[in-house]
Amino acid sequence: MKFKQLLIGSVLWRGLYFFSVLLLNVLIARNFEASGSGWLYYITNNFSFILLLISLSIESGMTFFSSKNEISPAKLSTLSLIWSSLASILIGLLVLTVYNDPDKSESRQQFLFFTFTYVTGNLLTTFFCALFYARSSFARPNIILTLTNTILAISIAAIFYLEEGPGLQDLVLKLYMFNFVVQGVLLAIAYMSQRDISPKFALPDFQNMKMLFRYSSVAFIANILFFLLYRIDYWFVKKICVVCEEGDLGNYIQVSKVGQMFLLLPAIVAGTIFPRTAGGFREQVNMWLPAMVKGILLVYLSVLLVLALTGSWLFPLVYGSSFSEIYIPFLFLIPGILSLSGIALMSAYNSGKDRVSTNLKCCLIGLIFIVIGDLIFIPRYGIYGAAAVSSIAYVLCFAYLLTVFTRQYGVPLSDFFIPYRDDLKKIKKIFFNNAGN
Incomplete structure (x- = not known):
């Protein structure tokens, strides 16, 4: 195909x-x-x-x-x-x-x-x-x-x-x-x-099962860490939020679901493109990964700014009046949503290059920060504190992956954020000039 x-x-x-x-x-x-x-x-x-x-x-x-x-x-x-x-x-x-x-x-x-x-x-x-x-x-x-x-x-x-x-x-x-x-x-x-x-x-047979378990064991550890990174805050809000009122947990989980909507495009891009491009040379990597990350960040930033301006009335309109507490946590989570979109692309690239250890370290950094931050801030600031802590943790994870990549390939950090004239051409080339198979 x-x-x-x-x-x-x-x-x-x-x-x-x-x-x-x-x-x-x-x-x-x-x-x-x-x-x-x-x-x-x-x-x-x-x-x-x-x-x-x-x-x-x-x-x-x-x-x-x-x-x-x-x-x-x-x-x-x-x-x-x-x-x-x-x-x-x-x-x-x-x-x-x-x-x-x-x-x-x-x-x-x-x-x-x-x-x-x-x-x-x-x-x-x-x-x-x-x-x-x-x-x-x-x-x-x-x-x-x-x-x-x-x-x-x-x-x-x-x-x-x-x-x-x-x-x-x-x-x-x-x-x-x-x-x-x-x-x-x-x-x-x-x-x-x-x-x-x-x-x-x-x-x-036994040999097949051995292959399956050997390959899946590393993914299992990574998936547990990613799950906890994305959702451990639900448990903290439920168990230690002394200032939370009825409905706050539902508001917070709905905020997370809004954020997860923005993972759709990176997940599709990562799952479709990266298995076919992960074996590229350094020059190819320098071209497509920064361009893709930057393209998605710019698109999502525009959408998130619109939601930031309209969310105070749009979220209750869509989900119902009981979700009036979504807006402020959403604002706190915006940097984290942008970071997660970049993490999705870069972690998929690392997996394709058999650098799962980099993803594991990224997860550990974010997870440790979330656990400590939630224990400190959720009892006092409730779901606002939970959203802020998670957002900062995702930014730290993204920063770590960017640091590893830029050091390894010698790519300027600005290539991930500053738009250039030929960015659109690069993205088109990524999507349509890799169509050999």
Whole structure:
């Protein structure tokens, strides 16, 4: 597939999926308000950490070895199904063990349903999306994800706007969680049908498993650190914020979600372009990485300035009146959002050049700063302090990656920030002159 077609397809289909996620987020926020949506996103954040631990980031190894045709898709598909099934059983046993109070039987059943659907569905989705993307197949998985999210969004809107009475939120929560299982199962069926996998399942042999675990172990450590870097502040706001009021957690998590919207373009660019350009010579690296970082920073700065001017009324208009506390934390987070967009590009480049240790050091710097800063500032300044600390931490991480790169390649730091006449030509060359494959 031509590189230009690959890039456009990636942006289009993953962009549509992202829009469906945004639509769901707005519906949940408006109907559950800050306190209810804060609770939902807090527990799903905890589930995401469980998901990360139980997956062992094996999907990174699947992507790598599937793209190189070193492990057959049939074996990786079988491994994905068995891994997800065993994880479901483990999660079920864990929940039944933890919730052993007979007086909490209803809560236990509900929590079991939430954990089972979220973890199992997202494991299947993570594994099979990785296998699709390893073959540069972006349309089919994202069509499935977008359609299921759209159907869910229509259902949620219909429930809240056409129905009245108690129990509606509980019904919506169950539909929301069950959607993850539907997505995972449909992706598994679509992938296995596409690859004409024999009904007789075959697992990777011992040597294959050894390769997978060896490759994925480093990614696992890095993913844990990145997860904590991006989300550990949720736990601090929940546990140590003595000045926080009801709804503050929901406001803060929504601020983070606004920031995460700006990671879409860097993630797509990094995932589509960098695997094909990471092997370039020094002159090529000097050209495309600073130009790409600078281009995204300039575009995002313009958007963020508009939001800074309009956010005080725009955020409550979109998410509902209970999210009136989003604006100030968002202002604090603007430098961090810009830094995260640069981090996404530069960390992907480091991974492509097998310099994961640089990314790990970057994460450790930011994580240590966040832990210390949150312990000091959240009890006194609440979500404002949390946003400011996270923003400074991301700036420090970006500064570290810039320092390492400029020293290694002798590139002036100004190349990442000062616009030049030929920048647009460089970016066009990056996207469309690398289209040999």
